[in-house]
Amino acid sequence: MSEIKMFEDRxxxxxxxxxxxxxxxxxxxxxxxxxxxxxLKGELFVGLWVVLREMIxxxxxxxxxxxxxxxxxxxxxxVHQMKRLWESGTERCIGCGLCEKICISNCIRMETRYDExxxxxxxxxxxxxxxxxxxxxxxxxxxxxxxTHGGEYENCSEQREHFILxxxxxxxxxxxxxxxxxxxxxxxxxxxNEDARLKKTPLAY
Amino acid sequence: xxxxxxTLINIVIVMLIFSALAGLGTYFERKVLxxxxxxxxxxxxxxxxxLQIAADGIKLFTKEDIIPQNVVAKxxxxxxxxxxxxxxxxxxxxxxxxxxEIFGIKVHPxxxxxxxxxxxxxxxxxxxxxxxxLGGMASANKWSLISSAxxxxxxxxxxxxxxxxxxxxxxxxxxxxxxxxxxxQAEHGWLVFSQPVAFVLFWIAAFAExxxxxxxxxxxxxxxxxxxxxxxxxxxxxxFFIGEYANMFFIxxxxxxxxxxxxxxxxxxxxxxxxxxxxxFFFFFLWTRAAWPDIRPDQLMWLCWKVLMPLAVINVVITxxxxx
Numbered sequence: 001m002s003e004i005k006m007f008e009d010r011x012x013x014x015x016x017x018x019x020x021x022x023x024x025x026x027x028x029x030x031x032x033x034x035x036x037x038x039x040l041k042g043e044l045f046v047g048l049w050v051v052l053r054e055m056i057x058x059x060x061x062x063x064x065x066x067x068x069x070x071x072x073x074x075x076x077x078x079v080h081q082m083k084r085l086w087e088s089g090t091e092r093c094i095g096c097g098l099c100e101k102i103c104i105s106n107c108i109r110m111e112t113r114y115d116e117x118x119x120x121x122x123x124x125x126x127x128x129x130x131x132x133x134x135x136x137x138x139x140x141x142x143x144x145x146x147x148t149h150g151g152e153y154e155n156c157s158e159q160r161e162h163f164i165l166x167x168x169x170x171x172x173x174x175x176x177x178x179x180x181x182x183x184x185x186x187x188x189x190x191x192x193n194e195d196a197r198l199k200k201t202p203l204a205y
Numbered sequence: 206x207x208x209x210x211x212t213l214i215n216i217v218i219v220m221l222i223f224s225a226l227a228g229l230g231t232y233f234e235r236k237v238l239x240x241x242x243x244x245x246x247x248x249x250x251x252x253x254x255x256l257q258i259a260a261d262g263i264k265l266f267t268k269e270d271i272i273p274q275n276v277v278a279k280x281x282x283x284x285x286x287x288x289x290x291x292x293x294x295x296x297x298x299x300x301x302x303x304x305x306e307i308f309g310i311k312v313h314p315x316x317x318x319x320x321x322x323x324x325x326x327x328x329x330x331x332x333x334x335x336x337x338x339l340g341g342m343a344s345a346n347k348w349s350l351i352s353s354a355x356x357x358x359x360x361x362x363x364x365x366x367x368x369x370x371x372x373x374x375x376x377x378x379x380x381x382x383x384x385x386x387x388x389x390q391a392e393h394g395w396l397v398f399s400q401p402v403a404f405v406l407f408w409i410a411a412f413a414e415x416x417x418x419x420x421x422x423x424x425x426x427x428x429x430x431x432x433x434x435x436x437x438x439x440x441x442x443x444x445f446f447i448g449e450y451a452n453m454f455f456i457x458x459x460x461x462x463x464x465x466x467x468x469x470x471x472x473x474x475x476x477x478x479x480x481x482x483x484x485x486f487f488f489f490f491l492w493t494r495a496a497w498p499d500i501r502p503d504q505l506m507w508l509c510w511k512v513l514m515p516l517a518v519i520n521v522v523i524t525x526x527x528x529x
Contacts, residue, residue, distance in 0.1 A: 035512070047496035051241040062245040 073191035074184065077134045078153040080127055082169040083146055083183070084176040091170065092146035095120035099138035099147055107131035108138060125166035129155055139184070148184040215316045219296055227450035228258040234491050241495035268439035275345035276436065284343060284433075285441045288336030288448035292455065295329040298322035299458050300384050302479070303471030315384070322383045323375065326459060327367055330414060333448060334360045337416075337423055340445070341433035352432025355502045356423045362509035363413035363420075369517035370406035373524040374463060383459070387467035395466040402520045404464040406513055411456045413505065416449065418494040422502050457486035 025031045063070055072078070083092050095112035111124040139148045147169075155162065171181045191197070232247065232255065239246030247254030272278050299322075300315040319325060334356055341353030374396050375381060378389045390396055397404045413420040424432035434442050461467060461482035469475035500508070 044497060048492060051492065051495040054243055055237070055240040058240065059243060060240075060245055061243045064245070064248060 071192040072151040072153065073194075074151075074189040075187065076151055076153070077136045077139075077149040078151055079129065079149070079155055079164065080138070080169050081148050081150040082125075082166060082171065083148060083181060084171050084173065086176065086179070086181070089173050089176045091122070092144045093122050093125075094144055094146070095122050096143065098141045098143065102137045102141045104135060104137060105131045105133050122166055125169075126163045127169075129162040129164055130157070130160040145184065150182075211313075212316060215314070216297075219301070219316065220293060223293065223296065223451050223454060224447065226454055227447045228262060230450040230453065230487070231261070231446070232258050233487075234494070237488065237491040238495050241492075265440050265443035270439045270441060271436075273345065273436050277343040277345075280339050280343035281436075282441070284336045284340030285437065285444035285448070286336075287339065288333050289444040289451070290448075291329050291333040291336070292448040292451040295326045295333075295452070296455050298325050298383065299455060300387065300462070300467075301458060302476050303468045305471075305473075305476075318382060318384050321381045323371060323381045323386075323463070326383075326455075327364075327371070330452060330456070331360070331364055333452060336445065336448065337433045340437070344433065344436040346436050348429040348431075348435050349433050351429050352423050352435075355429075356433070358502050358506055359413055359416070359420065359423060362506045363410045366406055366509050366513040366517055367410040367414065369514060369521060370403045370410060371463070372517075372521050373403045374400050376521070376524055376528060383462045383467070386463055387469075390466045391470050395464065397464040400464065400520070400524070402516060404460075406517050406520070407464070408460060409513060410509075411460060412490075412493070413509070415452045415456055415490070417453065417490045419497050419500055420505055421494070421499050422505065425499060453487060453490050454483075457483045457490070460486050 022034075025034050084090060085092055095110070097110060097112070100108045100110050107128040107130075109124070109126050109128075110122055112120050113123050115121040134149070136149060142148075175181055235257075236246040236254075247257040250256040250260045272281060297316040298319055300318070302314040304311065304313050306312065337356040338353050338360070341349040341351075341356065344350070374386070377396065377399065378386050380386070380389075386396075412418070416423050422428075424434055429435075431437075434445055437445065461479060465482050468479035
């Protein structure tokens with residue numbers, strides 16, 4: 001019972017307070033008094049001052065998008081990436097086909113074969129980004145952390161079917177050997193600039 | 206003959222400068238509003254977005270001019286021209302700068318110093334509202350019709366206030382020419398000190414006259430789309446726009462001329478300060494747009510008829526008693 005009470009009271013943040021709102025005037029004389037009060041109280045000038053202050057401060061929040069970009073969170077689900085093992089640089093994908101199976105929009109297709117060591121390797125792998133809904137199931141189901149989502153969200157195309165192939169997604173071998181491969185940071189990872197962006201909300205979830 | 210040529214040159218220069226300024230005004234408005242809302246405004250076309258005006262101009266000029274099926278075509282076509290033309294016609298009686306000499310030629314930066322300048326300016330600017338009224342009624346569109354009704358409401362409200370508020374200064378100066386107003390103030394001090402109420406009333410009425418934000422109810426985008434402009438496209442819509450901005454500039458010239466000493470004794474410094482005053486009044490139009498909410502048409506009529514008009518009448522009566 002007390003727990004429910006706790007969640008009902010959502011305005012727990014300090015610094016939030018209720019505004020006094022006068023009851024609405026009913027008679028013409030009260031309405032007139034309100035107009036006079038509002039006109040002489042200088043509320044209009046408060047508004048003028050606030051916007052002028054912001055103009056003088058020149059604290060611009062615009063991100064000029066194609067020229068500047070916000071850092072994207074590691075949990076963002078954009079175009080997929082295929083990872084390699086850190087030490088050897090061999091491909092992590094074992095061709096198990098779980099991602100193809102779980103894909104709810106049927107956009108992943110893969111073909112596998114045995115290589116010379118009798119290990120399974122991927123011969124064909126494509127994702128139709130036109131169908132993909134970026135739900136993240138493929139990355140979640142992958143037992144080898146081979147397929148993950150990257151941060152590349154600029155994927156416009158001239159047609160609806162926009163296929164991305166295994167080699168496009170695969171981390172280049174020299175990047176892995178130079179230790180430049182970016183690992184998926186996990187489901188609790190935060191955006192790089194999150195501390196600066198964070199604001200207290202009035203909700204106590 | 207030289208008078209005719211000089212006047213024609215004057216007209217062409219005023220037309221060119223203020224057509225360009227109307228475009229530049231949109232740029233300033235977008236920039237100022239953006240800065241006040243912590244945005245950057247146009248930045249992409251040209252340095253700091255300066256060529257945005259040119260881009261908009263090209264767009265407006267080359268866009269298809271659509272005459273919808275059920276509109277009253279003749280009136281629909283002529284309405285924007287009324288707004289733009291009257292806005293520029295009003296400029297004929299405004300002294301933009303003091304007389305000056307350049308290359309030995311005496312220049313009068315006023316097209317015609319007629320003796321009923323204020324009446325002429327207010328009258329012609331008032332006619333400008335017919336553009337909105339007719340354009341909206343001819344549009345065969347409910348939003349435009351509402352906008353026309355509002356234009357009529359605004360029209361009958363503010364004109365009374367403008368006329369009555371300006372009456373007291375006219376009584377003091379004893380002339381309707383803006384040049385006489387300027388000279389009177391150079392002699393006796395600014396009229397804003399002796400007529401502060403008239404100044405505030407005229408300023409408020411100027412907002413209704415130009416249809417700027419506290420009284421921006423004729424073309425209120427969030428209520429009635431663009432009002433009279435809903436059915437317009439291309440340059441016809443652009444003419445409405447040019448008319449609105451030219452009106453803003455001209456009223457920004459008129460207010461300092463009547464109340465804030467104009468260009469004073471006509472020196473270079475006086476002219477410079479005059480232009481600063483004009484820029485302030487133009488900036489104030491943009492400033493209020495960022496700061497203030499719009500009011501409803503009934504509130505505007507309430508304000509004009511029940512508050513401002515009595516104040517203006519009292520002001521006239523008191524001025525008369527004091528002058529006796």
